[in-house]
Amino acid sequence: YEVVTIETVTETEVVGQVVGFQVDDILFDSSEANIREEYQSELDAVGSFMNDNSETYAVLSGYSDSTHTREYNLELSRKRAESVQDYLMKNANIGEDRFILTWYGKDNPVADNDTAEGRAKNRRVEITVKKP
Numbered sequence: 001y002e003v004v005t006i007e008t009v010t011e012t013e014v015v016g017q018v019v020g021f022q023v024d025d026i027l028f029d030s031s032e033a034n035i036r037e038e039y040q041s042e043l044d045a046v047g048s049f050m051n052d053n054s055e056t057y058a059v060l061s062g063y064s065d066s067t068h069t070r071e072y073n074l075e076l077s078r079k080r081a082e083s084v085q086d087y088l089m090k091n092a093n094i095g096e097d098r099f100i101l102t103w104y105g106k107d108n109p110v111a112d113n114d115t116a117e118g119r120a121k122n123r124r125v126e127i128t129v130k131k132p
Contacts, residue, residue: 019056019131021049025110025124026084030067033079035087043084046127047092053131060084061126062103065119073105084125 023046026039035043050056062081064073081101088094111118 019053019129021046021056021129023127023129025121025126026080027120028080028123028125030065030119030123031076033076033083035083040087040091043087044091046129047088047094049129050088050094050098051092053129056129056131057098057100058088059100059102059128059130061128062101063108063122063124063126064105065122066106066109066113067119070105074103077103077105080123080125084127 023042026035026043028034029036046058050058060081062077062079062084064077064080066073068076078101081103085096085099085101088099089096106113106122109118109122110124111121113119113122
């Protein structure tokens with residue numbers, strides 16, 4: 001028997017207008033999904049903005065570097081996006097319905113995965129706050 005693996009890529013488009021709120025990427029340690037203390041004030045600002053603007057929602061996009069398997073990186077990037085969502089839900093009391101989570105593993109790097117500095121930049125969650 002021959003095993004054939006079919007990989008499906010689904011493209012989605014999140015329709016909404018980006019609001020005037022800019023946040024830096026939330027970076028993570030290697031193989032970790034825990035929020036680093038240095039990013040808590042940034043996330044608190046996101047939560048405060050979203051609470052002041054109840055029509056907004058956040059798209060949380062998780063990423064990893066390229067040091068592990070595709071499956072591992074996808075799972076880790078999902079956990080990172082969920083970690084940011086959990087932080088905002090717990091600390092800013094924002095409902096789960098105001099988040100869209102996406103995860104990409106090692107895809108869409110913002111830096112070179114051949115260097116430690118580049119890999120550190122790729123281990124991230126991008127936050128985009130939008131309104132319908």
